[in-house]
Ligand SMILES: Nc1nc2c(ncn2[C@@H]2O[C@H](COP(=O)(O)OP(=O)(O)OP(=O)(O)O)[C@@H](O)[C@H]2O)c(=O)[nH]1
């Protein structure tokens with residue numbers, strides 16, 4: 206196996222220009238270094254925000270190196286039940302009783318590992334990749350049995366699907382028996398036997414050699430292997446019935462009346478995924494008419510080892526799909542009035558994990574996000590700085606809002622709303638709300654994502670169950686239609702037929718084309734939009750599986766930054782969601 210360590214360092218060359226140097230040390234000690242000049246950072250940035258930019262860029266680079274394997278909606282974890290405690294070899298000692306009976310206690314059971322759906326959690330980020338149940342305590346003299354380890358509970362968010370990975374899956378770790386087999390590889394018969402014995406038996410001090418030559422020990426060993434064969438078979442049977450849990454409800458089961466007494470377990474603590482190992486047997490267990498003084502005991506068994514894939518079903522009704530920097534995150538922020546905390550910045554792959562926002566709509570099509578009073582959705586760093594400035598001077602008039610003319614021909618969502626003072630975001634909106642749906646902002650999808658270019662395309666997993674997909678393209682690009690074709694291709698490569706879920710094309714950043722309102726610019730913008738519409742009409746037709754009819758995607762120009770024309774987008778999205786929900790109900 207080729208193991209490699211990576212060290213990356215981003216260092217300033219000249220102010221504003223940065224070099225990323227990566228050093229890879231392979232297992233065979235060969236070193237591989239490469240440097241790449243990163244995109245220049247903003248010149249105007251002060252040292253604070255420069256540091257912040259470097260931090261963010263490093264985070265993005267780290268995520269890119271994961272090759273699309275580390276989205277927080279999907280996690281593969283290795284779980285081990287706790288090891289059982291060892292049995293004890295001891296003899297009772299009392300005054301005037303020199304040859305007391307064997308009195309070694311049994312080992313305690315290893316801790317079981319449970320998985321419990323929990324309200325209030327939203328991500329899998331807090332779950333470690335390796336989880337191990339506690340070990341049972343070893344037995345002691347005077348018949349003292351070891352304590353059973355307490356259970357370990359993995360708390361997962363509601364909506365998590367848990368699947369056990371089966372043999373053959375490269376991500377699966379070896380189970381307890383396979384791991385032992387692996388450790389014995391390359392040993393000859395005697396070494397193998399010695400190793401197996403060392404893992405299974407505890408001997409009275411200085412009696413190890415004597416024990417292994419005695420018949421009573423050999424009989425006990427044969428019995429142990431017979432029993433082990435049965436347990437091995439039972440463990441194999443378990444793979445025929447692997448763990449598969451769909452944890453989308455809170456469970457409040459009462460313990461069955463048959464629950465063993467003294468488990469001390471009153472509440473439901475979850476679903477058992479890996480049982481702890483049995484404790485070892487103390488030496489009284491081997492007492493027999495032909496062996497009055499057993500000088501051996503067994504060790505505790507390893508707990509079950511399973512590899513689980515945890516998948517968070519993010520059930521967003523609508524998913525935004527677009528190239529990096531198209532403005533998906535800005536759109537989500539504008540739809541939710543800045544409530545959705547998703548980062549916005551002018552470099553590619555700012556968004557590293559899918560993020561969900563809720564859109565609430567009133568009867569007349571007003572959506573709550575438009576009432577938050579934010580007119581301009583700036584980049585996160587700029588917004589943070591403005592907030593800091595406003596905090597420092599409470600009397601100053603620094604606000605995020607600034608008036609920007611709507612791009613010609615399109616309505617501003619805020620202009621129409623200013624007069625409607627009865628609308629208020631927050632709880633007041635509850636009485637007006639007639640429809641609600643969720644929307645997901647995704648990381649950027651680029652051409653070649655299926656070969657793990659960029660962040661790969663595995664984040665689309667959370668979109669599989671979306672009711673509708675919406676393409677977001679940057680209208681200020683010279684040929685936005687080319688982006689569309691690439692996006693569709695990547696969707697299809699991820700899952701054939703997925704592009705059929707697309708319903709709309711948002712042509713964002715329209716303000717950049719005709720924000721000033723000059724006639725020539727407006728004319729150009731209109732022509733570009735028309736060309737985009739024609740491309741969509743001829744190349745992006747989808748076949749509605751229900752009606753059997755062909756369907757043309759809607760094309761809507763918007764400016765996410767200045768919240769323009771979003772009302773129309775929300776209205777259309779509402780239609781798609783209503784339609785899809787109706788079909789799903791049938
Ligand atoms: N002028 C203008 N700029 C916009 C608009 N929407 C987004 N931007 C800018 O475009 C840049 C990228 O925006 P993001 O929202 O981060 O883009 P994204 O698609 O989420 O990018 P990734 O997360 O990297 O995939 C930021 O600098 C935004 O301020 C818009 O409608 N008009």
Ligand SMILES: [Mg+2]
Pocket residue numbers: 533534535548549555556646647648
């Ligand atoms: Mg983004």
